[in-house]
Amino acid sequence: MKNGPFAGASTKQQKRRPVEKKRLSAGYTMNNNVKFIRGGAAYFNRMLQMIDEAKHSVHLQTYIFDDDGTGSLVADALKNAAKRGVKVYMMPDGYASKVLSRPFIRELRLAGVYFRFFEPLVRSKYFYFGRRLHHKIIVTDTRYAMVGGLNITERYNDRPGYKAWLDFAVWVEGEIVKELCTLCWKTWKGFPAKTGALPCEQEYLQAPSIPGASSRVRMRINDWVRNKHEISRSYIEMLETAQSHVVILCSYFLPGETFRKKLSLAAKRGIKIKIILAGLSDIKLAKYAERYIYDWLLRNDIAIYEYQGNVLHGKVSVCDTTWLTIGSYNINNISAHASIELNLDVHDENFAAGVEKVFEDIIEKECIHVTRAMLVQKRSLLKRFIWWCSYQTVKGLIYLFTFYFRKKN
Structure with missing residues (x-):
């Protein structure tokens, strides 16, 4: 599997530094x-x-x-x-x-x-x-x-x-x-x-x-009230310590500046990154906002695949066919800073390989590959403006997301 479709562009597999080993093993239950x-x-x-x-x-x-x-x-x-x-x-x-x-x-x-x-x-x-x-x-x-x-x-x-x-x-x-x-x-x-x-x-x-x-498994929580940002850190660890490849399947993918920087740095050092996103979304505004950052992703040699089945709602990411994180966390500021989120990190190579095989099948049978040529062909000036407006609007929704009217029961 590590030499398969998700293998990285770089063939050099350097040994992990001690600090990386410590980070990747911290907090896991063993049995x-x-x-x-x-x-x-x-x-x-x-x-x-x-x-x-x-x-x-x-x-x-x-x-x-x-x-x-x-x-x-x-x-x-x-x-x-x-x-x-x-x-x-x-x-x-x-x-x-x-x-x-x-x-x-x-x-x-x-x-x-x-x-x-x-x-x-x-x-x-x-x-x-x-x-x-x-x-x-x-x-x-x-x-x-x-x-x-x-x-x-x-x-x-x-x-x-x-x-x-x-x-x-x-x-x-x-x-x-x-x-x-x-x-x-x-x-x-x-x-x-x-x-x-x-x-x-x-x-x-x-x-x-x-x-x-x-299987080694650890619980990861994001909750701004209790100052917990563990899932965010898991994703950062994944990008910082990856040796060959990272596969991200995510709905409502609108990474903040820190995450985008880590994506860019990982790609620059030869990590092959594939992102599976929704082709059809239940929230059109979020999908338009996602498409606004497609240019940036493609410029950074990050592959984009849009799922063509029903709505994509999953949140899973796999690193090096070695470990993965899965749960409720979307890669956007609402999940990072406004909601209580729960993921599990699973460190098990056989398990990770099985998940990657599922992703391979989804990419091959149920996705289209978004290329730069395709984006240029389908993008009009009006669409670009709509995507930009959507992106700016969604960025501000975090301030409204924590306020809502109460239901009597």
């Missing part, structure tokens, strides 16, 4: 099993299985939870788990999931589900001000967890005649699950300085051992 989950039916089937098999606890936290067909499937599974004595904690974001009706929430609570909207720092009777809960995670029995970019709504699920949005998650069991359980509890409790005794440790001790687990 984990991992599975790469492509979104759609595979993701929701795995989620429903986790809930149905839970014996002690379920934590589900997400940005969007709709009371549509897919949301009802998940909600019914949560209610059934609560009725059989499982402690079920459900927390959607207070803004993105404000469409949830009172009867829908009441039925969850009557079934025994502990339900709470995530609320940011400052709130009144009429509005919120703060950050949004953007991560997507489910943890069951402090034994299994799944982290990714998928919300719980119809457009992320495969249905007859409908292809789900392209998104991904990682399923894990092992040491990392205890940390993820603790994160869920802290989020549920509002991140107090002291959370007291948590059930995670006891549940984890009850879980059977998993011989042969070998």
